[in-house]
Amino acid sequence: MTTEEKVARRKLSLLELAKDLQNVSKACKVMGYSRQQFYEIRRNYQTFGSEGLVDKLPGPRGPHPNRVSEEIETAILEHSLAFPTHGPVRVAQELALRGIQVSSTGVRGVWGRHDLLTRHERLLRLERAMREQKIELTEEQVRHLERFSPEFRERHIEVHHTGELVAVDTFFVGTLKGVGKVYLQSVIDCFSRYAWGRLYTSKLPITAVHVLNNDVLPFFEAHNAKVSTVLSDNGREFCGRKDQHPYELFLQLEEIEHRTTKVRRPQSNGFVERLHRTLLDEHFRIQGRTKWYEALEEMQQDLNDYLVTYNTKRPHQGRNMKGSTPYAVFKKGLPKATKKEPRKTAENTA
CATH class of the missing domain: 3.30.420.10 (Ribonuclease H-like superfamily/Ribonuclease H)
Incomplete structure (x- = not known):
């Protein structure tokens, strides 16, 4: 359930409580609303139904005008992947040395949209990225895996024709x-x-x-x-x-x-x-x-x-x-x- 749906449900509870108590002042005191807010909520509910209980911001709901550009956002995500333990101030300073101007608040805004606000979340993202990479093993690494890994040690003998082994x-x-x-x-x-x-x-x-x-x-x-x-x-x-x-x-x-x-x-x-x-x-x-x-x-x-x-x-x-x-x-x-x-x-x- 979203925050808007929770607020709409609380407004509906206010109207139902006022009806049960038959006392607007007491219902507003219990639910934490003013009488002016109560009458405005009731008017919207009577006019628009349940949709009138949902708060709607005026104007088109698009991206915030102060949001960083896609190029800067990509640079922040790439830097955070390479250095997941850097804080927002450090990331902003590192990007400034590369000619990319962004504030620490802008860095935190990007992290918030990608669920990377904590250091632990950024480290988990690094682990996921490393798991998806294909690693070329050297012959020495393969020998060590065969020696110590049960999966390699107990694998089947592969034979392709009569007399091969x-x-x-x-x-x-x-x-x-x-x-x-x-x-x-x-x-x-x-x-x-x-x-x-x-x-x-x-x-x-x-x-x-x-x-x-x-x-x-x-x-x-x-x-x-x-x-x-x-x-x-x-x-x-x-x-x-x-x-x-x-x-x-x-x-x-x-x-x-x-x-x-x-x-x-x-x-x-x-x-x-x-x-x-x-x-x-x-x-x-x-x-x-x-x-x-x-x-x-x-x-x-x-x-x-x-x-x-x-x-x-x-x-x-x-x-x-x-x-x-x-x-x-x-x-x-x-x-x-x-x-x-x-x-x-x-x-x-x-």
């Missing part, structure tokens, strides 16, 4: 009586979720190389595709001196980039971690309770059978999979066919 990991399955500890060397294509896995009794660089050389790379070659990048943790079977470590040397020979996850951050290799959970829930925990294994080969055969189902028959509910099988997405994400040189091996490079 392949995640690998070593998973401890359990202990097999008469055999010893059993480890799974797991590999998954991050675009299609197509998975490979081999069981070993140790976790060594040679076992990590074996599953890539015998299972993964031949499968990609059969589909005229190539592995661009391998993502692993910092385990000893994957990482070491590039000129001596077998796994590093193998990746260099195959011209595959090797990336590692952050220490103690398994979320950064989430595709293969989720594969391990699926293997546990749908295969190992069930087979371990329904079948007695005496040899590693028996476990490997059952794992191979499950991986066939996982890759070609089981609908996948992962992000962007939409219930498709990994093999279907694997073929869909194959890059355009290109002439491909035969893969280098230890035999043909000797």
